[in-house]
Amino acid sequence: MTGFYPPAVKVTWTKNNVNVxxxxxxxxxxxxxxxxxSLFSVLGFTPEEGDIYTCTVEHKALLWPLTRELDGYYAHRRVRCATWDMEKAELIDSSYFNKMEYLRYNSTMNKFTGYMEYGLALAEELNRDPAYLRAMYAVMERYCRYYGLKYYPHVNKRVQPEVQLKLIKQASGRHPAMLMCSAYDFYPKAIRLTWLKDGKEVTSDVTSSEEMADGDWYYQSHSHLEYMPKSGEKISCMVEHASFSKSMIYDWNPGLSGLEKGKIAVGACVLMLGMTAAVAGLIYHRKKYKGQWE
Known part of the structure; x- marks a missing residue:
């Protein structure tokens, strides 16, 4: 923008009608x-098919905001590093013009590949320059392999989940009980929690959450099962994760319900009070009986 006065001006960029x-x-x-x-504004972005970018300028001299849609030619470059293990790394350096890739460097082949007429000619020229090829390969050594060695032990590690089964709602009348199977502190992210009834997979009345990041490289996931308890029925949660050599099955042991435990506790207290009263009465009776004979 140039040739405006006074200097106060507002510039807004949008992507698909959303401010950027x-x-x-x-x-x-x-x-x-x-x-x-004069004033300039620059927006850096990666073009995607169908995206529409606009620039809007607001100034006192304008009766209404002036909007221009991006319809010119533009270029961008995409650099990717891939690491498979502690030794291997690969650099892919792609150049685009108007969303079309015209040149790509691959460090594994240590050469350029061209697309379209201009890209083919440029790739042929660059592949004839050993110094330039060495410089490109050095980028892979300096960045891809360095960061691969630095971060590979973290991203490739496998940590087994801590699995817990909990009853979070008791069955009441016609209302089902609800169990929760939780997996905590596992890595990598992908995990599968499956409910089993007597060894057979259950798909109905099951609600599962997505893997949630803890913010410390680890994840957690939860699955809920609604069911009507039946005598002798075996409920299990099967967990599949990369850290396990096989699927792990965790059986639900209902034990005693909270109400039953409460009844037992009350009964035990009453029994203890009764025994205490009986012992106290016996001691009192013996002392009284002994006093009569002295």
Whole structure:
């Protein structure tokens, strides 16, 4: 933007009619020889098919905001590092023009591959330059392999989940009970929790959450099962995870319900009070009987 006065101006970028601030840079006002001002704004982005970008300018001299849709030509570059183990790493460096890839460097082959007429000619020229190829390969050594060695032990580790089975709702009349199978502190992210009744998979009345990040490289996941308890029925939660050599099955042991435990506790207290009273009465009776004979 150039030739405007006064200098106050507002610039807004949108992507598909949604305001965008990430990647936006707004330059400083610069004065022109005629007393007017100039200003530039840059938006960095990765083009995706179907995306529409617009730039809107608001200024006192405009009766209404001025909007321009991005319809010109633009270029971008995409650099990717892939690491499979502690030794192997690969750099893929792709160049695009108007969303079309025209040049790609692959460090495994240590050569450029061209697409379309311009890309084919450029790849042929670059592949004839050993110094440039060495420089590109050095990028892989410096960044891909370095960060691969640094982070591979973390991203490739496997940590077994801590699994818990809980009864979170008692059955009442026609209302079913609810069990929760929880897996905590596992890595990597992918995990599968499956409910079993007498060894057979249950798919109805099951609700499962997605894997949730704890923020410390570890994840947790939960699955709920609604069911009507039946005598002799065996309920289990099967957990499948990369840290296990086989599927792990955890059986639900209902034990005593909270109400039953409460009844037993009350009964035990009453029994203890009764025994205490009986012993106290016996001691009192013996002392009284002994006193009569002295």
């Amino acid at each position: 601030t990430e990647g936006m840079t707004l330059g400083r006002y610069s004065s022109n020889s005629d007393g007017s001002f």
